[in-house]
Amino acid sequence: MIERPIHLEFAHRVVFTRGAFTPGNEVLGDVLSRAPGGGPHRVLALVDGGVIGGNQTLLRDISQWFSARDGELELVASPQVFPGGEACKNDWSLVPEIWSVINEHGIDRHSFVLAIGGGAFLDLVGFAAATAHRGIRLVRMPTTSLSQGDGGVGVKSGVNFFGKKNWVGSFAVPFGVVNDFAFLRSLPQRARRAGIIEAIKVALIRDREFYVDLEATAGALRALEEEALERAIRRSAELHVDHIATSGDPYELGSARPLDFGHWVAHKLEQVSAFRVGHGEAVAIGMAVDLVYSRRIGLMSGDDCERVLRLVEAVGFDTYDPDLDRREGALPVILRGLEEFREHLGGDLTITLVPEIGRKVEVNEMDRAEVLGALAELRERQAPAVAP
Ligand SMILES: NC(=O)c1ccc[n+]([C@@H]2O[C@H](COP(=O)([O-])OP(=O)(O)OC[C@H]3O[C@@H](n4cnc5c(N)ncnc54)[C@H](O)[C@@H]3O)[C@@H](O)[C@H]2O)c1
Ligand SMILES: [Zn+2]
Structure with a gap:
């Protein structure tokens, strides 16, 4: 038997902000800039369709925010919108659809998928990102109170299959999580x-x-x-992250x-x-x-x-x-x-x-x-x- 320990170390980063895409907000840029290697870092932004209604300027704000950082960051395409809510975890066809967009824009392991949405959407996109090329860097931007305090700051993703919750999925530490409280305002x-x-x-x-x-x-x-x-x-997110990082069983x-x-x-x-x-x-x-x-x-x-x-x-x-x-x-x-x-x-x-x-x-x-x-x-x- 050849047995060797394999140690991997991850940094689990969760930051809090308000209005991540307002000009001058550097929180997301700071997270993305932690990636090794020179820029520009390539980013594919995927947005939960349910978020758009209450945030009418979001897609434009994302594009403008990235344009202002030309040279450091490259938004590979205008933000792509997919359905969110639990229904998106029950629709397997969305997984290959997201893979297609990742493939079409040449997103590789040195690029980022930026997922903006509720916990269900983050679970779907997280799973697609974790399986494409065996794992692409994921930055999550949870937009619901539940995902900001719990699911979005965790290390799991997955979709429902065989009529069972999260039957198919993966564990992967996200590259970063940006909790933007401004999103909570549009929530029912x-x-x-x-x-x-x-x-x-x-x-x-x-x-x-x-x-x-x-x-x-x-x-x-x-x-x-x-x-x-x-x-x-904020405290809920902190306790969830503490548990994941210190319980010995992430x-x-x-x-x-x-x-x-x-x-x-x-x-x-x-x-x-x-x-x-x-x-x-x-x-x-x-x-x-x-x-x-x-x-x-x-x-x-x-x-x-x-x-x-x-x-x-x-x-x-x-x-x-x-x-x-x-x-x-x-x-x-x-x-x-x-x-x-x-x-x-x-x-x-x-x-x-x-x-x-x-x-x-x-x-x-x-x-x-x-x-x-x-x-x-x-x-x-x-x-x-x-x-x-
Ligand atoms: N991965 C994990 O560790 C983990 C942990 C806990 C929960 N979860 C999963 O998270 C899911 C629940 O997530 P949720 O509670 O965030 O709900 P959700 O993702 O189902 O979102 C609820 C609805 O709100 C919409 N929405 C999202 N953000 C919005 C905003 N800012 N303004 C207006 N509408 C918005 C969505 O489109 C959706 O229609 C469940 O599938 C659950 O299993 C995962
Ligand atoms: Zn829960």
């Missing part, structure tokens, strides 16, 4: 709220102080006030996936509801299921459980959806999420639970009857029985 309320739940999630598993901070600003978060929202996203080779607290239900619920329930909404419900479950099995105190459910509700999320109870035979389909979660990770079933705010544990078994009990409790909580 629902999408603006979504990022708050991932902030609560990461606070629950890693940072009690941040959790307390989120509680203190719950009113402002519910009202989607800019300052509170940006603060929550590419999830083990069976544990603590950043996916509440996600075994969430992924299945999104799919069962045909994506009517968005990712953030599904995570709120998924966490609620796991919290009530934890209380029922004596892992979490009743006080802590109630405290977290109240925060989730206070910032504007439901903790139950009727599709949780959709049945196939005697059992809710949602239970199949457990097996799919295990299958996706490989190895033993590993579910992250939260015994107390700010701390996580991994369990390898979930008692189906107690999960059903948690579902029933949440159903009642959402629709309290009318007094006779």
Whole structure:
């Protein structure tokens, strides 16, 4: 046996700005200039079609911003627009379409793909970029609260296949991530709220102080006030990046996936509801299921459980959806999420639970009857029985 260790080192860069394409904003230029070798660095910009409506000058601003840096940076074509939203991850034909654009413009491993859009679009483009030429440098510009605080700052990409979330995908550290808060302004309320739940999630598993901070600003978060929202996203992004960089398992080779607290239900619920329930909404419900479950099995105190459910509700999320109870035979389909979660990770079933705010544990078994009990409790909580 010839065995040699292979060490690779990556820098994971996440920067925050407002108005990345306004003249004089050097944040993106600074990220791109970290690439070794002389310029001009070649860049292909791909934009989520959903972003354009609320940002009418975006495509022109991108072109002008690059023109002003002629000689250092070369935008190889006018920004290319593709559909975004979960539907783009369900449409395989978009993968070869993006490969075609990459191929047509001669984008190689020394060039950049700049992806501007929501988490779904970034997952699609990230996957296409990771597989073209075995991996092209990717700069992500997440445009939703959820992707700025969570998905967009991670190292994963992928699209849905066989009716399963993220079945095909890759791990790759992006060259850089530019979180531009100005994009959040054009988001519909629902999408603006979504990022708050991932902030609560990461606070629950890693940072009690941040959790307390989120509680203190719950009113402002519910009202989607800019300052509170940006603060929550910034800390959420930082905690996600810290976890990825320091947990010792950035590419999830083990069976544990603590950043996916509440996600075994969430992924299945999104799919069962045909994506009517968005990712953030599904995570709120998924966490609620796991919290009530934890209380029922004596892992979490009743006080802590109630405290977290109240925060989730206070910032504007439901903790139950009727599709949780959709049945196939005697059992809710949602239970199949457990097996799919295990299958996706490989190895033993590993579910992250939260015994107390700010701390996580991994369990390898979930008692189906107690999960059903948690579902029933949440159903009642959402629709309290009318007094006779
Ligand atoms: N790769 C990861 O590690 C990771 C982590 C968490 C979530 N995700 C994935 O992210 C996806 C969810 O991402 P999301 O919550 O960002 O939603 P999304 O990407 O589905 O976007 C929601 C909608 O908003 C539009 N949009 C995006 N930015 C906009 C803006 N600034 N103004 C107006 N409209 C805008 C999009 O076109 C889309 O129609 C899911 O597929 C989820 O699985 C991935
Ligand atoms: Zn998530």
